[in-house]
Structures are given as structure tokens and as C-alpha cells.
Amino acid sequence: MIAAVLGGVLAGLLALRVYQRLAHPFLWADVVYYCKLRSYGKTLRARMQRGIVSYLDCFLHQAKENPHKPFVVFENQTLTYRDAERRSNRFANAFGSEGFAKRGDVVALLMFNEPDFICAWLGLCKAGCQVAFLNAGAKAPSLRACLRSCGARTLVVGADLAGLVNEAWPDLKEDNVAVWVMDHTSPSEEFNSLLDKVEKMPGECLSDLPKVDIMSNFVFIFTSGTTGLSKAARVGHMKAIVSMSFLHMCGGRSDDVIYITLPLYHMSASLLGIGGCIHLGATCVLRRKFSASQFWKDCVKHNVTVVQYIGELCRYLLNHPPVPEEKTHRVRLAAGSGLRSDVWREFVQRFGRIKIREGYGLTEASIGFLNYTDEVGPIGRASYFNKLSMPFELLRYDPQTYEPVRTPSGRCTRAPTGEAGILVAPLTAMNQFLGYAGNKVQSEKKLLRGVFKAGDVYFNTGDLLMHDHRDFLYFRDRVGDTFRWKGENVSTTEVSEVFGPLDFIQEANVYGVSIPGCEGRAGMAAVVLRPDHEFDGPTLYKHLLKTLPAYAWPWFLRVQTSLDVTETFKQQKGKLVQEGFDPEPSTRQPPGVTWLESLAL
Structure with missing residues (x-):
């Protein structure tokens, strides 16, 4: 009798297991990830009870716990956690003694990647200042606008960028901006040198570090400006400390060596990358700029185990000729965002058994996802458990x-499964939106009110995501990138991926252009050919026939030698959309534009 009961129970459990594998194959992965999130939440609360409530507090904790462990490796220089702590103290003491940084001030930082970017940032935090990260690729005319928007009257600039500031000096001087150059001497009488003051300062910590309101602003990070002028996003202390868990949630460990080539003035490198190293107590190998030719060589040289990517960085590595180091490295994990499916598959095939952890996040708010499975393509999961920890909707x-x-x-309506919708998330204590500095109009545009009931407020990401029947989330496009043609919506991201398998096309940027007398916008693609390859129209035509419905085809092609991208490898579409096309053969066409006459409109 007992044997029969046990047999029935085992059979029932087996049937339940089979049902779970068939109907909910990712259930246990969802549960494990949810438990990991809950565990991190408990750790975070426990740290806060011990007074570790900010990004700076986390760094000070690691400097105390692991003083002799390498923190930053840069070129031929290595700083331990204690080294970085003492150097940041010297910066803090210099800022205070020179009187150019007072508590509550906004100080702008304009530098390429180097250890002193991090040390100056931490030193300003210790002095009680809010730091504004300026884009090192900015042009002189925009510097004044950036400084005005965030309210900065002091600018710390890298020695190699002093020339840019000098070009903008007439405007900055009118605003009484004080410029401090990260060098021992100043290239101009109008500017102040900083390093000679720093190195005379004691390395002891300030006696009265400022207390932090975790709901207040921490740093200003400028958006990449793919569709217009950059905006200064306010990033709160809560957002910063939550961002530090990214590498940990991806599977990072304290014994990892993490390679960061992305610019520190963007959130991905500063909060997720450096912050992730601090959270783990790991070592960061920092490079001034990304280099496809040196990437794998650096990984081998420094025994890198984790790399951080964004946008098209992985495609650049694939386009580079093979090097021996790409097969002998020890990289086990690549974490980041913006990796297209076609590149994903080829990357893993060529560079070895590297676990990819693709995520999604924003500078302005805390809504984010992580694909913690090995499924190629998704940016995350929309399971019941994930919506418990991070509520969101697709509209x-x-x-x-x-x-x-x-x-x-x-009231708004939810997008059905399988249809792209605008990602929105309710504003909560964990999902703050502090707005854009000096831009109330743009700040208000990011908010949706009365979405499902009177009085509710949601943050509008402006991104189009799709939720499939297996609860995976896919990034489709940014609002404005998707276009409508022949009564159908076309995702530029999906069309771009179709170009991936073509051996004569290296890169493609897809967008919609207006045609006089036609409704909507027709597809157009700017493409870069691979070296030693020619454009093959018949092959492209056959490929489009097999892979895309006719309404999604790019009807116009523009062959270029390169594509314009931001510093984080996001493709620039605005200028291309404005230049459009000219189908009249009797008139002058924009350089590099080819009209596919075989694909008659």
C-alpha cells in the first residue's frame, strides 16, 4: 500500500515536472533570480543600517575591508583601494583649501578615462559637491549650454581637453566659470592648475564628511543626444547605489578582473562599471578609449575575466581581423546592453564560451531588466516575479x-502580447525621476498622468518593447525610430538585423524618410561595405524577399565609408533623416545615395 502511494506521488511529481518544463520552462530561473534580488535587497538594508547609504560610503567600506587589493589598473599604473582613497582625500582637501568647491556646489568634470577622473569625482563627493559629467566629445559651442543647464560654475578639465575649453572660454568667462586643469601647470593665465595643489595636500580623510539624503541628487549625467541637444539628467543616490548591483546580478565575483573601455562620463561605465567593481570589491582594468585592435591583447595581458559592452562595441570586435589573443583570453562573462541577435550569435561563436548577460536600463530612472537566461536576443523577462520587484507596463x-x-x-491601454508598446513604469521611491536640470518642459514630457486611474503618474521611457508569449522582453526601437509604411509599423532595429548575414555589408543604420505624396515614411538604410567587397544588389534583393515583408524593405540605400555614432556607439539617425533622398535622376542627389529602382514604389 505504502509503495503504491509513493509510486503515485512520484508519478505525480514527474508529471508536474514535465508540465513545468513544457509550459513554464523558465520558472526556476525566474524564481532563482527573484530570490537573488530579494537577497540583495536585504543586504542593502543591512548596509544602510550600518551607515553605508551612498556610492561614496560603499567605496569607503571597500577601502577599509580591502585596502591592499588593486582597484584600478590603467596603462602602467595600479591603484589599490587605499591608494584611491588617499588620493581622493587629497583632491577633497585641495578643493576645500583653494575655496572653489563648497558643499552643495555643482562642479563639472570634463575628462577622458583615467584614474584621476575617479579620484577627483570621489574627492568632490567628500567635499559635499554634486558632480556633472560632461561629454568629452562635446564641441565648444555646447559647453556653455551644458554648464548653464546643470548650474555649474566650476569646471575641472583634463589636460588633453584644455584646448576645447580654451575655444569656449569667451562664453564661459562671461558666466564667471572657474577652470581648473588636471595638470601641474596651466596652459593659460585664465585657467588654474590643479595637480600641483593636490600633491601638496595630506592624504587623510576630511573629519566631517557630508551626510547624504538618499532621495536627493547625486550626479548629473548628460544624455547622448542622438536626437538633439544633450540633457542633464539628475541621478539620485538611490539610483546610483542600486546601479552598483548590476555586475553582481550578472554573475560577477570579488575575484574578477573587469575590463572597462566605455567612457566614464556615461552611466554604464561610472555607475554600473566602476560602481559594480566597488560593490564586488573587484579590480577594474580601465582604458582611456575603446580599441578593437587592443581589446583582446589587454584581456590577455591583465587576465581579464569580465568585459563590459554597450551598443555596437561587439560588432567592431567582429569586424576586426582575427588576433591570436581572441582565442587565449580568460573572459567568462560579457555584461552590457544593445547587443543585437545576429552579433550575439557570431560573437559567441568566434570568441569562445563567453556568457552574455544582456540588460536594459536608463540614465533618468531605475526601470531596468536583465536577461539572466541563455536565450539569444531578449533584454529581460516579464515574469510574474519580475513584475513584483519592478512594476512596468507596455502601452x-x-x-x-x-x-x-x-x-x-x-485611460491608456496595454499592448497585447507580441505587439510592441511604449515602456512605462510607475514613479515610486525605488523608481525615481528627478528630471532634467534646467529643462522643466522636457522633464514634464517624460511623465504620463492618469494612465490607468486618476492621479497615477508613470515615467515614459520613450522606448518600444515587445513582450512575447514566453514572457521574454525584446527591445524594438526608440519612439521616433519606428516608422509606418503601407499601413504597417516597421522596426528599424529588426530591419538592421536582417543586414547582418550579408557578407558584403559591415554595418547598417535604418530609418524612415518622407516621400512627397505618400502617407507615412519609407524605409532607407545607410550602409558600410566590408573591406574588399562590392555592393551586391541582386543578393540583397533575394535576401529581402526571404526575410522581410515588402512594406519593411529599405527602399533607398546610402553607401557610406562610416556611420556616425555617439561615444557609446549609438547610431545617429537625425541628420540622415533630415537629408533624406532625391529620387529624381535629373537633380543632384545627396552624396552616397543609391535608389533601388528594382524595388519600385
Whole structure:
């Protein structure tokens, strides 16, 4: 009798297991990840009870616990956690003694990647200042606008960028901006040198570090400006400390050596990358700029185990000729965002058994996802457990105005499974939006009110995501990138991926252009050919026939030698959309534009 009961129970459990594998194959992965999030939440609360409530506090904790462990490796220089702690103290003491940084001030930092970027940043935090990270690729005319928007009247600039500031000096001088150059001497009488003051300062910590309101602003990070002028996003202390868990959630460990080539003035490198190293107590190998030719050589030289990527960085590595080091490295994990499916598969095939952890996040808010499975393509999961920890919705939208569709009662509607929708998330204590500095109009545009009921407020990411029947989330496009043609919505990201298998095309940037007398926008693609390859129109035509419906084809091609991208490898579309095309053979066409006459409109 007992044997029969046990047999029945085992059979039932087996049937339940089979059902789970068939109907909910990722259930246990979802549960494990949810438990990991809960565990991190408990750790975070325990740290806060011990007074570790900010990014700076986390660094000070690691400097105390692991003083002799290498923190930053840069070129031929290595700083331990204690070294970085003492040097940041010297910066803090110099800022205070020179009187150019007072508590509450906003100080702008304009530098390429180097250890003193981190030490100066931490020193300013110790002095009670808010730091504004300026884009090192900015042009002189925009510097004044950036400084004005965030309210900075002091600028710390790297020695190699002093020339840029000198070009903008007439405007900055009118605003009484004080410039401090990260060098022992100043290239101009109008500027102040900083390093000669820093190295005379004691390395002891300030006696009265400022207390932090975790709900207040921490840093200003400028958006990449793919569609216009950069905006200064306010990033709060809560957002910063949560961001530090990214590498840990991806599977990073304290014994990892993490390679960061992304610019520190963007969130990915500063909060997720350096912050992730601090959270783990790991070592960071920092490079001034990304180099495809040196990438794997650096990984072998420094025994790198984790690399951080964003955008098209992985595609650049694939386009580079093979090097011996790409087979002898010890990299086990690549964490980041923006990796397209075609590149993902080829990257893993060529560079070895590297676990990819693709995520999604924003500078302005804390909504984010992580694909913790080995499924190629998704940016995360939309399971029941994940929505418990990070509530969000995908809303139907009008493809002409890109505004959410509202019912007669004024409420928004959810996008059905399999259809792209605008990602929105309710504003909460954990999902703050502090707005853009000096830009109330743009700040208000990011908020949706009365979404599902009177009084609710949601943050509008402006990104289009798709939730499939297996609860995976896929990034489709940014609002404005998706276009409508022949009554159908076309995702530029999806069309770009179709170009991936073509051996004569190296890169493709897809966008929509207006055609006089036609509704909507037709597809157009700017492409870069691979070296020693010619454009093959018949092959492209056959490939499009097999892979895309006719309405999604790019009807116009523009062959270029390179594509414009931001410092984080996001493709620039605005200028291309404005230049459009000219189908009249009797008139002058923009350089490099080819009209596919075989694909007659």
C-alpha cells in the first residue's frame, strides 16, 4: 500500500515536472533570480543600517575591508583601494583649501578615462559637491549650454581637453566659470592648475564628511543626444547605489578582473562599471578609449575575466581581423546592453564560451531588466516575479504621434502580447525621476498622468518593447525610430538585423524618410561595405524577399565609408533623416545615395 502511494506521488511529481518544463520552462530561473534580488535587497538594508547609504560610503567600506587589493589598473599604473582613497582625500582637501568647491556646489568634470577622473569625482563627493559629467566629445559651442543647464560654475578639465575649453572660454568667462586643469601647470593665465595643489595636500580623510539624503541628487549625467541637444539628467543616490548591483546580478565575483573601455562620463561605465567593481570589491582594468585592435591583447595581458559592452562595441570586435589573443583570453562573462541577435550569435561563436548577460536600463530612472537566461536576443523577462520587484507596463501607441492610445474615458491601454508598446513604469521611491536640470518642459514630457486611474503618474521611457508569449522582453526601437509604411509599423532595429548575414555589408543604420505624396515614411538604410567587397544588389534583393515583408524593405540605400555614432556607439539617425533622398535622376542627389529602382514604389 505504502509503495503504491509513493509510486503515485512520484508519478505525480514527474508529471508536474514535465508540465513545468513544457509550459513554464523558465520558472526556476525566474524564481532563482527573484530570490537573488530579494537577497540583495536585504543586504542593502543591512548596509544602510550600518551607515553605508551612498556610492561614496560603499567605496569607503571597500577601502577599509580591502585596502591592499588593486582597484584600478590603467596603462602602467595600479591603484589599490587605499591608494584611491588617499588620493581622493587629497583632491577633497585641495578643493576645500583653494575655496572653489563648497558643499552643495555643482562642479563639472570634463575628462577622458583615467584614474584621476575617479579620484577627483570621489574627492568632490567628500567635499559635499554634486558632480556633472560632461561629454568629452562635446564641441565648444555646447559647453556653455551644458554648464548653464546643470548650474555649474566650476569646471575641472583634463589636460588633453584644455584646448576645447580654451575655444569656449569667451562664453564661459562671461558666466564667471572657474577652470581648473588636471595638470601641474596651466596652459593659460585664465585657467588654474590643479595637480600641483593636490600633491601638496595630506592624504587623510576630511573629519566631517557630508551626510547624504538618499532621495536627493547625486550626479548629473548628460544624455547622448542622438536626437538633439544633450540633457542633464539628475541621478539620485538611490539610483546610483542600486546601479552598483548590476555586475553582481550578472554573475560577477570579488575575484574578477573587469575590463572597462566605455567612457566614464556615461552611466554604464561610472555607475554600473566602476560602481559594480566597488560593490564586488573587484579590480577594474580601465582604458582611456575603446580599441578593437587592443581589446583582446589587454584581456590577455591583465587576465581579464569580465568585459563590459554597450551598443555596437561587439560588432567592431567582429569586424576586426582575427588576433591570436581572441582565442587565449580568460573572459567568462560579457555584461552590457544593445547587443543585437545576429552579433550575439557570431560573437559567441568566434570568441569562445563567453556568457552574455544582456540588460536594459536608463540614465533618468531605475526601470531596468536583465536577461539572466541563455536565450539569444531578449533584454529581460516579464515574469510574474519580475513584475513584483519592478512594476512596468507596455502601452499601445499611435504610430503617427507616438503618443499612448487612450480610451474615450482618457485611460491608456496595454499592448497585447507580441505587439510592441511604449515602456512605462510607475514613479515610486525605488523608481525615481528627478528630471532634467534646467529643462522643466522636457522633464514634464517624460511623465504620463492618469494612465490607468486618476492621479497615477508613470515615467515614459520613450522606448518600444515587445513582450512575447514566453514572457521574454525584446527591445524594438526608440519612439521616433519606428516608422509606418503601407499601413504597417516597421522596426528599424529588426530591419538592421536582417543586414547582418550579408557578407558584403559591415554595418547598417535604418530609418524612415518622407516621400512627397505618400502617407507615412519609407524605409532607407545607410550602409558600410566590408573591406574588399562590392555592393551586391541582386543578393540583397533575394535576401529581402526571404526575410522581410515588402512594406519593411529599405527602399533607398546610402553607401557610406562610416556611420556616425555617439561615444557609446549609438547610431545617429537625425541628420540622415533630415537629408533624406532625391529620387529624381535629373537633380543632384545627396552624396552616397543609391535608389533601388528594382524595388519600385
